[in-house]
C-alpha cells in the first residue's frame with residue numbers, strides 16, 4: 001500500500017515510534033514539496049544561484065499578485081500571457097480573478113521554477129524560455145495576439161536593449177488595445193515610455209509586499225494620436 005496524506009494520520013499512532021517518525025518525516029518532505037514553504041525554498045535556491053536573473057528576494061505577496069491581476073480585463077477573448085511566473089503567486093491571482101486556464105500562458109526561464117509551475121498548475125500551458133524570444137516561443141502554440149501581458153520580470157536589472165526587446169515583443173502581441181502590466185520596486189517607470197511610443201500610469205501602490213511595489217499599466221499610443 002502506498003503512503004499518502006490520508007493513510008498517514010490513521011496509521012502513525014499504531015506504529016512503533018521509529019516507523020512513525022519516518023512517516024512524519026515523509027509527510028514533512030511531501031508538504032515542503034507542495035506548500036508555500038516548499039515554493040519559497042525552490043525560489044531561494046534559484047535566487048542563490050543567480051540573484052540578478054531572478055530579481056526579487058521573495059515571491060510576490062498575494063496583495064501584489066491581486067493588484068496585478070485586477071489590471072486584466074478577463075472578459076476579453078484573447079490570451080493572457082504571464083512573464084516570469086516564478087512560484088506562481090501572480091498565476092494564482094490571475095486564475096482567481098477569472099482568467100480561464102485555457103487562455104492563460106505562463107513563460108518562465110528558470111528550470112526549477114518552470115518545473116514547480118508545471119506541478120502546481122497542471123491545467124495551464126507553461127513554457128520554459130526567455131521572454132526576449134516571446135513571439136517565437138508562443139508561435140508553436142498558435143498564439144499571435146494577447147489582451148494582456150502581465151510581467152514580474154526584473155526589467156530594471158536588465159540592459160535597456162533587452163528591456164526594449166521584451167516590451168516590443170509584448171506589444172507586437174498586444175496591439176493598441178492590449179495592456180502591459182509590470183510591477184517595480186523603483187520609484188520611476190521601469191519601461192522607457194517615450195522611446196517605445198507608450199503611455200504608462202501607476203495603477204496601484206502595494207505596501208503589503210517585501211519590498212513595497214508599484215504596479216504600472218502601459219498601452220501603446222494609437223497611431224493617429
Ligand SMILES: C[S@@+](CC[C@H](N)C(=O)[O-])C[C@H]1O[C@@H](n2cnc3c(N)ncnc32)[C@H](O)[C@@H]1O
Nearest residue numbers: 055056059060084086087089109110130131152
Ligand atoms: C521576481 S521573480 C518572480 C515573481 C513571481 N511573481 C513570484 O511570486 O514568484 C521574476 C521571475 O522572472 C523570471 N525571469 C527573469 N528573467 C526572465 C526572462 N528573460 N524570461 C523569462 N523569465 C525570466 C525569473 O526566473 C523569476 O522567476
